Amino acid sequence: MSDKAPTIARVARGVLLVAAVLVALFVLFGQLMAVLPVAWLSPLQIVALATSGMRDRLGAWNIVLAVAAIAVGVITLRRGGRRRLPVTVSAMSGTALLLVVITTAVQVFTVHGETGQWFPLSPTVPGSAVGRAPDTTVTYATLDGQPMKADLYLPKTSSAAPLVVSIHGGGFIGGSRGRTPYTSWLADNEYAVLDVDYRLASATVHTWNTADADVACAMTWATTHATEYRLDMGRVATFGGSAGGNLAVNVAYKVNAGILTPSCGTTAQLPRVKTAIGSYPVVDMTDSTTEGSFGRQVANWYVGGLADQYPQRFRAVDSADQISPAAPPTLLVQGSADHLVYADHTKAFADQLTAAGVANRYVEIPFLDHGFDSSALNIGTLATRTLLLPWLQEHLA
Incomplete structure (x- = not known):
C-alpha cells in the first residue's frame, strides 16, 4: 500500500496538470481572440468563433477558470517533482487571468457608460438562461x-x-x-x-x-x-x-x-x-x-x-x-x-x-x-x- 500511494499521488497530479493546461490554453486563447485584430484571424474564423462563443457564454467565470489553473500549478510546484510544466501552467494562467481582468473591467465600465447599470459578475450562474416556452x-x-x-x-x-x-x-x-x-x-x-x-x-x-x-x-x-x-x-x-x-x-x-x-x-x-x-x-x-x-x-x-x-x-x-x-x-x-x-x-x-x-x-x-x-x-x-x-x-x- 505504501508503494502505491506515491504512484497514485503522481497520477493525480498529472491529471490535474493536464486539466490545468487545457483550461489555461482555453482561457488564454479566448482572450487573444478578444484583443487581437479580427482581420488577423480570418483564416481561423471558425475556430475563433467557437472559442469566443464559449468564452462569451462563460463571461466573468473565465476569471474563476484562470485562478483555478494557477492554483493547480502552484500546488503542484509545492508538492515537488518536475517543475517545468507547473511553471508553464502558472505562467499561461497568470497571463490569461491578467487579460480576463482587463477585458472584463473595460466591458463593465463601457456598459455602465452606455446603460447606467453595473454588471460586474455576469452571468451569475454559468450556462444557459433562455426563457419559457411560447404561449x-x-x-x-x-x-x-x-x-x-x-x-x-x-x-x-x-x-x-x-x-x-x-x-x-x-x-x-x-x-x-x-x-x-x-x-x-x-x-x-x-x-x-x-x-x-x-x-x-x-x-x-x-x-x-x-x-x-x-x-x-x-x-x-x-x-x-x-x-x-x-x-x-x-x-x-x-x-x-x-x-x-x-x-x-x-x-x-x-x-x-x-x-x-x-x-x-x-x-x-x-x-x-x-x-x-x-x-x-x-x-x-x-x-x-x-x-x-x-x-x-x-x-x-x-x-x-x-x-x-x-x-x-x-x-x-x-x-x-x-x-x-x-x-x-x-x-x-x-x-x-x-x-x-x-x-x-x-x-x-x-x-x-x-x-x-x-x-x-x-x-x-x-x-x-x-x-x-x-x-x-x-x-x-x-x-x-x-x-x-x-x-x-x-x-x-
Missing part, C-alpha cells in the same frame, strides 16, 4: 409546400400589446425560431413577440429575394389575427441578430418605403414599423461575405454568388441601399471582437443612417464576438436588455 405556435402560411411556423409569446395584459417581430439568425442557411433570452422576457415586460421562421437558402435554392418577403408574410398574418391575440399593429418593431438583424433592418425599411411585397397576404396588411433593432446585424453583405470561409458560403447559398457576379442582388440585401426618409429609428448593438460581422461595417452603417437623417443609436461592447447574447445572461445580453426596454418604450409609446 402558442402557429402556421402563418404554407410556402412552396412548406408550413411556415411562428411562436407567439403573449403578455399577461387585457389590452392590446405592442408587437415585436423576432427574426432568428443562422447566416440565412440555418437556424430556426426558438426561445432566446429576449422572447419570453419581452412578453413579461408587456410586449407581444412573434418569433418567425422563414425559408432558408441552400446550395441550389437562393432565398435573397424571399427571406424578407416571408417575414413580411408573417406580419400580414399578425394583422389578420390582431384582435384574436390582442396585438396592437400600430406599434410594431422588428428585432433580430446576425442574419436576423439584416432582415429586421431590411424588412422595416422596405415595408415603410412601400417596396416589399409579402409572400402571403397583401401589402395593405403590412403594418408600418416604428423601430428596427439589430444585434451584430449583417448590414453590409457585400463586404461581410468576402471575409472568411463562412461568409463566402453565405454569399454562394443565399445570394447565389459574390457581389461582382450579382451586383443587383447585393443591392437588394445590403442594408445601406434600403435607407430612405421612411426608415424608422434603429438601434444597433455590436461586439467589437466579432469575427463574422466586423464591427467596422455596423459602425459605418450607423454613420450612413446619421448622414441620411435617420434616428439611430450604435452601441459597441468591447471584446465580445458574434452571437454573444445567444443564450447566457452575460454582460452582452444584460446590456442589450437594458438598452432594449427604454428604446421600445420611446418608439412604441
